[in-house]
Amino acid sequence: MYTSPMFAGLNGSAPAKFPVQAPLEGLKKPTGVDLYARFALAGAIGCAVTHGAMTPVDVVKTRIQLQPEIYNRGMVAGFRQVIAKEGSGALLTGFGPTAAGYFLQGALKFGGYEFWKKTIIDNLGYETAQRNRGSVYLVASAIAEFFADIALCPLEATRIRLVSEPTFANGLLGGFARIAKEEGVKGFYSGFGPILFKQIPYTMAKFAVFEVALEQLVGLTGKPKDQLSPGTLTSLNLGGGVIAGLAAAFISQPADTLLSKINKTRALPGETTTSRLMKISSELGVRGLFGGMTARFFMIGTLTAGQFGLYGSIKSALGATGGIELAKVE
Template identity: 60%
Template sequence: MFITRAISVTNFFVASSALAFQVGVLYPWHKQLDDDFEALKKEHLRVLGSIKGAAKGVTEDASAEKRQGLRDMLSSLGRWSFMIGHSPASPSSPPSLVAATEIHHVPKPSIAKSWNTSHDLTLYSRYALAGAVCCSFTHAILTPIDIVKTRIQVDPVAYNHGITGGLRRVVAQEGAGALTTGLGPTFAGYFLQGAFKFGGYEFLKTRTIDILGYETARDNRYAIYLGASALAEIAGDIVLCPFEAVRIRLVSQPGFGRGLLDGFAGIVRQEGIRGLYCGLGPIMLKQVPYTMATFVVYEHALEQAYKWVDKSTVSGTAVTGINLGSGLIAGIAATLVSQPADTILSKINKEKGQAGEGTIRRLWKIAGETGLRGSYAGVGARLVMVGGMTAIQFAIYGDVKKALGATGGIEIK
């Protein structure tokens, strides 16, 4: 009941905040931008008309007063051009009217354009699809290792011989088919989570740059990486949580169900909808710090790598290699940060709580029983799994973006 109400209140708060932000900020802002643009267009045309008329009257013996008036009009044009993202003519430009009135585009993001073109919807949909593909694929192929990692966390006494020993024990006791247990909820859950995580990150990062301006964003880029990744991951966790609950129950309790739908039905039948979200707190404690560490370390690693090589000249294979290496470093850092919460998540989803026992009380109880050392049980398996998975994720994400033509995003350099 607590989780259900919390989710309802959270959804209501998020929806209300979004609606209030759109009505109170974005619509007035958009209207003001439209009005300013129309006024700017009229003034721009007026000034260009004045320049054209002045050009016809300029002769070799034109008076100093006329030349000064022409310079004033050009200066006015320069100031208006700067307001719409253009730079005025350089004082060192050739002394011709065409050169003097040439407008150079400054590649800064435009809020009006960002909110009023269908291009952005297509672009972020491609980011989301690339993220869905890379997350679902990497989690699916690492299902056997994830099974062993979960078994070590929930039963460290029986599974105390590492990854190889754990794999052998699962096959010996349950057959090779047991290594694919939970594949359905893993693929479906991380497909949705990857779409929200990567697509949301790119969207929020770009919107923040639009609002702050490029120069301010560059000086605060790590805060932007952390904030955008955290919000994107929270959205991803909400859709992932039910699938992760089913996966862990299938893995930790052999015979609980035959697959995704059967697992969903079993949990709902025994515990209601609340049972699907009992791990929402732990999954956020695990995934949000994990994702924040992943993106900020990955972006920093890329930044350092491209200080040594020119991205515009390196081959596609080299770019994939850089993404792979940066992702590996990010995955190792993120694993160490999120391991304790991952252990608690496995334990809380292993079985239903006692009657009348709230989620917060269960979390404290499990954390107390596990201890710091116990919370890092299975960290070796998870370093292999998450480190390799994150590296492959970013490599695939970069290649899928390229294949889908997902270009046009903003990079902070």
């Protein structure tokens, strides 16, 4: 019984019924372009944050590759040498192009991987794709990385020039503008061959090893993936990322060294990219091609774990849970 005149009209009426839903319950899951845009955003943030955070390690790794006669006492000593010679600020050289380049690359790599994986599955059929899931992972990641590298290459060229020549320019915009003015498009893409040679095997190993490692790690829990807590999934993503990062770092190390070398200086008149690569390779030898391996193991293992950890968490936060899983369920 309501005594207030305001609610007197409700006396004797049946109570109103209101549906009660969880905050996100009933919301339509994203599909199509909306879904892949969310995958892309998650990948972009994950790659920009992790690569940006690892800029100091990348500076030291690049110095070891380009000046082994000076930086030849390991990663920790390399940090001390750079700080003693140029100050601690030098460890952030190239941060701008690194963050910008890997934001674009991460969007195209992770979003592209999810897109091409689904496209291949749709063409093969789910059962066939699941039986051959290793090949699906490799092909989807290779295609995605090719397009991602088109976006990354100009910014990676700028980063390497800034790191190898501290007086070249005062940052991303200055370095980018100087290369554009003095060398044109060719200056940005002189390292496109090496970057493909580096990034495509790296990304193929990264995604394929991660998918397999995650499948095995989930299997060890004794529960289906969709029954695991967010915290457990994040931990498994980090663990799978470390394993994938170490494998990818080793496979792509020679090409990473060649990329650093070829972007350090301009080509001589009449010199082709292929001839430059062959010349640099012969001068360095096997040992030289794997210079900076310790720093790169640390760098790639850490950032790959971070990328997959962030990617999974951001996807979940964005509601982008519509990707197709090929992991075998026992």
